[in-house]
Amino acid sequence: MSCDKDCLNCMKEYCTDVYRESSRYCNRPEEQKQRQRDYQKRKREEAKANGLCIVCRKKPRLYGSKCYECYIRQKRHDRAKYDGIREQWKEAGKCYFCGNDVLQDKKVCARHYGIYARNIKNCNDHPNTIEARRRAKNELQILWSRNKECAGV
Numbered sequence: 001m002s003c004d005k006d007c008l009n010c011m012k013e014y015c016t017d018v019y020r021e022s023s024r025y026c027n028r029p030e031e032q033k034q035r036q037r038d039y040q041k042r043k044r045e046e047a048k049a050n051g052l053c054i055v056c057r058k059k060p061r062l063y064g065s066k067c068y069e070c071y072i073r074q075k076r077h078d079r080a081k082y083d084g085i086r087e088q089w090k091e092a093g094k095c096y097f098c099g100n101d102v103l104q105d106k107k108v109c110a111r112h113y114g115i116y117a118r119n120i121k122n123c124n125d126h127p128n129t130i131e132a133r134r135r136a137k138n139e140l141q142i143l144w145s146r147n148k149e150c151a152g153v
Helices: 016-022 030-049 068-091 110-125 127-151
Strands: none
């Protein structure tokens, strides 16, 4: 219900701002909150089962369970929220990812250092990496042999 006037000086009992304030999720009884949570969960599961985005429930999902637009919107929100915090952590000498104390002579905490080490090991052991290194080594040997022939060595 809208009165199309200045709501601060409005005399109507059910003005837009009053209605919004009284209908806020945090002001509802617990049973209404639970019904709302169940409804939202059911709608998300339906969208997921139909291959739609769980946020807008309109477009097909591409990035996990979200469409491209919702994925980008979430990434922008996260970046805006955490970039300032991360810069503060970095300046204070804390872990860039979580704000915990860093390991000695490192820039990240023990947990994230372990994640980095595991990822590097997995990358080095991956068959594609091994094959790429073998190809690069062969190409370098060919180049070196050609350079020696050109130089007359």
